[in-house]
Amino acid sequence: MHMHTEETALLGTASMDLHILDHRLRVTSICKNGLVNFTHPLIKLIFLRNRTRCKFFSLTETPENYTVVLDEEGFKELQPSEHLKVESSIWLPLNVVSNGNSSSSSQAVGVTKIAKSVIAPLAQQHVSVFMLSTYQTDFILVREKDLSVVIQTLEEEFNIYKEVGGESVPMHCQEVSNGLQKNGKEAIQPTVHPVLIPQNQFCVMSLDPDTLPSIATTLIDVLFYSNCPKEDAQSSPNQDLDCIKFFSFSLIDGYISLVMDTEAQRQFPADLLFTSSSGELWRMVRIGGQPLGFGEATFF
Amino acid sequence: MHMHTEETALLGTASMDLHILDHRLRVTSICKNGLVNFTHPLIKLIFLRNRTRCKFFSLTETPENYTVVLDEEGFKELQPSEHLKVESSIWLPLNVVSNGNSSSSSQAVGVTKIAKSVIAPLAQQHVSVFMLSTYQTDFILVREKDLSVVIQTLEEEFNIYKEVGGESVPMHCQEVSNGLQKNGKEAIQPTVHPVLIPQNQFCVMSLDPDTLPSIATTLIDVLFYSNCPKEDAQSSPNQDLDCIKFFSFSLIDGYISLVMDTEAQRQFPADLLFTSSSGELWRMVRIGGQPLGFGEATFF
Numbered sequence: 001m002h003m004h005t006e007e008t009a010l011l012g013t014a015s016m017d018l019h020i021l022d023h024r025l026r027v028t029s030i031c032k033n034g035l036v037n038f039t040h041p042l043i044k045l046i047f048l049r050n051r052t053r054c055k056f057f058s059l060t061e062t063p064e065n066y067t068v069v070l071d072e073e074g075f076k077e078l079q080p081s082e083h084l085k086v087e088s089s090i091w092l093p094l095n096v097v098s099n100g101n102s103s104s105s106s107q108a109v110g111v112t113k114i115a116k117s118v119i120a121p122l123a124q125q126h127v128s129v130f131m132l133s134t135y136q137t138d139f140i141l142v143r144e145k146d147l148s149v150v151i152q153t154l155e156e157e158f159n160i161y162k163e164v165g166g167e168s169v170p171m172h173c174q175e176v177s178n179g180l181q182k183n184g185k186e187a188i189q190p191t192v193h194p195v196l197i198p199q200n201q202f203c204v205m206s207l208d209p210d211t212l213p214s215i216a217t218t219l220i221d222v223l224f225y226s227n228c229p230k231e232d233a234q235s236s237p238n239q240d241l242d243c244i245k246f247f248s249f250s251l252i253d254g255y256i257s258l259v260m261d262t263e264a265q266r267q268f269p270a271d272l273l274f275t276s277s278s279g280e281l282w283r284m285v286r287i288g289g290q291p292l293g294f295g296e297a298t299f300f
Numbered sequence: 301m302h303m304h305t306e307e308t309a310l311l312g313t314a315s316m317d318l319h320i321l322d323h324r325l326r327v328t329s330i331c332k333n334g335l336v337n338f339t340h341p342l343i344k345l346i347f348l349r350n351r352t353r354c355k356f357f358s359l360t361e362t363p364e365n366y367t368v369v370l371d372e373e374g375f376k377e378l379q380p381s382e383h384l385k386v387e388s389s390i391w392l393p394l395n396v397v398s399n400g401n402s403s404s405s406s407q408a409v410g411v412t413k414i415a416k417s418v419i420a421p422l423a424q425q426h427v428s429v430f431m432l433s434t435y436q437t438d439f440i441l442v443r444e445k446d447l448s449v450v451i452q453t454l455e456e457e458f459n460i461y462k463e464v465g466g467e468s469v470p471m472h473c474q475e476v477s478n479g480l481q482k483n484g485k486e487a488i489q490p491t492v493h494p495v496l497i498p499q500n501q502f503c504v505m506s507l508d509p510d511t512l513p514s515i516a517t518t519l520i521d522v523l524f525y526s527n528c529p530k531e532d533a534q535s536s537p538n539q540d541l542d543c544i545k546f547f548s549f550s551l552i553d554g555y556i557s558l559v560m561d562t563e564a565q566r567q568f569p570a571d572l573l574f575t576s577s578s579g580e581l582w583r584m585v586r587i588g589g590q591p592l593g594f595g596e597a598t599f600f
Contacts, residue, residue: 035340036340037337039339039340039343040335040336040339040524041336043339043343043520043524044525044528047517047520047521048517048520048521048525051521051525051528212517213514213516213517213518214513214514216513216516216517216520217347217348217512217513217516218513220343220347220348220516221347221348221351224340224343225344225348225351228344228351
């Protein structure tokens with residue numbers, strides 16, 4: 001998750017690359033009281049890397065449910081259940097990087113820029129996106145069936161690459177379009193949603209995967225037992241109605257990312273988790289009092 | 301678990317105390333493929349001490365099932381299920397200590413002595429016992445309904461105390477007998493069981509409860525996932541037919557005990573688990589090719 005005030009200036013002289021990453025993802029949700037039935041596979045996916053081939057895993061607790069985004073290897077671990085809802089599509093993660101012409105280093109691009117240059121044009125084409133923000137980057141998930149429209153829509157502004165077995169292969173519209181036309185360009189009716197800004201502040205952190213075992217019991221406690229009563233404590237101030245329950249863990253291509261509020265952060269050892277150098281805290285903007293569907297919890 | 305060749309000599313001049321401990325226990329078993337359904341409560345009972353009032357918890361993997369012995373606070377965490385068998389009785393743990401006359405220090409007594417002075421006399425009275433051996437001591441579990449017979453049978457050789465709220469209260473037969481008679485004294489028909497001695501060697505270890513989080517992921521892996529295929533390894537030599545699957549974890553009154561074979565031990569960091577000073581390894585004697593019921597896996 002990147003948010004730099006100088007990004008517009010920086011990007012003025014840079015070209016932008018859009019990478020279609022080499023993961024095929026499922027978007028699922030587990031209802032709050034159904035999580036106990038998925039403790040076994042989720043702990044395996046989070047902590048036992050040598051027991052699974054899953055390379056893309058994200059678990060997010062929202063006020064409504066647990067959203068789990070994971071590749072097909074990980075998805076195999078989740079048994080069908082009345083507590084598990086599975087979005088029927090295959091989703092592909094996209095990644096936007098700014099590629100300075102005078103330098104070989106690429107740089108992640110912030111969500112403001114992504115909203116303007118990716119999400120808005122795709123919305124014009126009625127293409128839904130699912131944003132997944134981590135410490136390392138922001139993933140834009142699109143449905144596989146929308147890929148040709150995505151490429152058609154974005155290829156004017158982006159150099160588009162498909163990651164295949166670690167290689168970036170340049171990609172062009174005609175390779176995927178198969179005669180598909182862009183969706184019709186009717187303007188979208190603007191919908192007015194109430195905007196809620198919860199009181200709690202969030203931090204976006206990472207840690208060395210080799211130190212993950214050191215925080216295992218704390219992470220398990222927060223993820224799987226935070227809705228159980230604690231025998232030795234009074235109720236947490238986080239049950240305040242003005243606060244929002246949001247906690248996210250992701251393990252993607254070997255990189256760990258954690259998003260939690262400052263209340264949850266206090267339970268973790270301070271020396272293992274690292275945040276960006278500025279140590280900035282975030283506020284969440286919830287759009288709409290009712291869930292808008294998967295991924296409605298967006299950071300700005 | 302104590303086994304000293306000199307114990308008979310030592311005990312010649314010592315009196316023996318039998319303590320009825322202040323726990324009311326349930327003896328349950330979970331079938332092998334049902335364990336996934338109990339991951340959530342078991343991880344809570346093992347790792348999250350501040351979320352439970354359970355003070356007596358033992359989980360043992362045997363070749364047939366998982367045997368879980370726990371107090372009523374812990375038992376509340378286990379939801380009824382077709383995968384969970386519950387022995388209907390309440391069991392009480394007994395503890396034998398040798399109380400040297402010339403010293404105030406008490407000493408745990410080994411299983412050989414227990415077999416001779418406790419189990420054999422109780423067997424004469426048709427009282428079943430369940431042995432639970434830990435690093436710290438050996439518990440003899442008896443059914444609560446057998447308690448008066450137990451006291452009648454053992455009070456000649458033992459000073460019997462009941463632990464009540466941390467105090468040891470001397471106890472005598474008349475306080476519990478309520479007119480009950482000793483069971484009839486018919487001799488038990490000896491049954492000849494084949495004796496099996498598996499090839500693997502076992503160690504009995506402990507660790508500081510404060511360092512339990514450091515081995516959490518390894519312990520979770522061994523307890524909950526050792527029957528899943530590993531993606532990055534060939535089959536373990538422990539799947540050898542001459543070896544036996546046996547792993548035990550107990551957390552009783554704040555003390556942790558682990559019994560595992562040398563194959564499992566290699567997965568744990570060597571610097572955290574400690575064994576008795578002699579570092580002795582144990583062989584298991586299995587009596588009977590078929591399970592004899594709960595607690596048939598006995599160490600000698």
